[in-house]
Amino acid sequence: EPEVTQTPSHQVTQMGQEVILRCVPISNHLYFYWYRQILGQKVEFLVSFYNNEISEKSEIFDDQFSVERPDGSNFTLKIRSTKLEDSAMYFCASSVAGDRAGGYGYTFGSGTRLTVV
Amino acid sequence: SQQGEEDPQALSIQEGENATMNCSYKTSINNLQWYRQNSGRGLVHLILIRSNEREKHSGRLRVTLDTSKKSSSLLITASRAADTASYFCATDIMNRDDKIIFGKGTRLHILP
Numbered sequence: 001e002p003e004v005t006q007t008p009s010h011q012v013t014q015m016g017q018e019v020i021l022r023c024v025p026i027s028n029h030l031y032f033y034w035y036r037q038i039l040g041q042k043v044e045f046l047v048s049f050y051n052n053e054i055s056e057k058s059e060i061f062d063d064q065f066s067v068e069r070p071d072g073s074n075f076t077l078k079i080r081s082t083k084l085e086d087s088a089m090y091f092c093a094s095s096v097a098g099d100r101a102g103g104y105g106y107t108f109g110s111g112t113r114l115t116v117v
Numbered sequence: 118s119q120q121g122e123e124d125p126q127a128l129s130i131q132e133g134e135n136a137t138m139n140c141s142y143k144t145s146i147n148n149l150q151w152y153r154q155n156s157g158r159g160l161v162h163l164i165l166i167r168s169n170e171r172e173k174h175s176g177r178l179r180v181t182l183d184t185s186k187k188s189s190s191l192l193i194t195a196s197r198a199a200d201t202a203s204y205f206c207a208t209d210i211m212n213r214d215d216k217i218i219f220g221k222g223t224r225l226h227i228l229p
Contacts, residue, residue, distance in 0.1 A: 031215065042222065043160065043205065048215035055215045091159060105150055105162035106217065113157075 002026040006092050006109035013082055013116055021077045021112045023092030032075045033093040033106065034067065036060070043091070049075065082116045089113050121208045121220035129226040136193040138223040140206030141186075147209040149182055150217060151191050154203045163191075163204075168211075193225075201227045 005024040034046040093106040179192040207217040
């Protein structure tokens with residue numbers, strides 16, 4: 001069964017450093033998402049991406065964050081100048097048709113656990 | 118206010134029993150989805166029910182949707198130890214693009 005692949009599975013970084021979280025969505029999917037989950041808390045929406053541009057972002061997704069689809073397969077989340085409160089599990093997801101087509105489930109990756117020290 | 122709140126927050130049942138989890142939401146939706154998360158792992162899509170559907174089955178899972186009450190339930194029949202996980206409902210809000218909103222989840226523990 002097709003999978004969404006995320007790397008690395010765990011990243012430790014110094015406060016103030018930049019990190020790039022990588023995702024390979026399912027090949028025929030067109031909509032891509034990043035969510036995060038702070039330990040013990042709910043899964044929070046960060047950003048959605050379609051047709052090489054951001055289609056929606058949350059208030060969490062400020063200038064510290066950016067996303068990119070540098071080639072036909074990868075989808076990255078960059079966090080500049082990381083803060084302690086950025087420590088969380090970050091999930092990438094993809095969907096074949098997004099929400100406009102009447103709804104399809106999202107396929108999530110296994111996540112990257114980011115620890116900022 | 119939360120869009121998508123599950124109850125109970127935690128549920129412990131004996132293996133073999135049925136588990137029922139509920140989700141309430143506040144604004145109109147296109148569809149509602151249920152996901153499972155094993156401890157420290159990723160989210161697994163279980164089932165999606167559209168706003169014009171009332172009930173859906175997938176194996177031992179049964180999902181209902183009552184749009185008049187803005188609520189959904191997930192029933193797992195004949196529970197197994199492997200069903201121990203957190204279960205989240207996620208709503209695709211009508212007239213809002215490109216995201217689903219998760220509730221806080223129900224932690225289900227199946228006792229041997």
